[in-house]
């Protein structure tokens with residue numbers, strides 16, 4: 293599978309799967325949280341992510357190639373369920389943005405996806421400065 297254009301921040305092309313991944317991470321989904329907790333060991337994290345995908349009948353696999361990680365095939369189909377969709381979204385994010393975009397909040401350690409152009413985000417949605425009217429817990 294090849295895409296016809298470059299996927300760049302804020303990775304809107306990866307939605308809605310990436311949105312699902314972010315929501316599940318914010319909810320503390322144990323499967324996706326397990327992927328994040330394996331980092332910075334990329335192979336262990338990829339193994340966990342691949343197990344989620346394989347265990348739920350999804351085809352995509354993260355494979356390491358020379359310079360980085362690539363996705364052999366993306367399968368997030370309607371009705372596949374949030375976990376597969378979210379795992380696929382995370383896998384795609386890794387392919388196009390690298391594992392460094394899956395981070396933990398500097399305040400509460402909540403896992404989140406960094407969509408910024410400079411990969412500079414440090415906080416979860418609840419602790420991000422200038423978050424508008426969002427209440428700080």
Ligand SMILES: [Zn+2]
Pocket residue numbers: 397398399400401402415416417418419
């Ligand atoms: Zn936080």
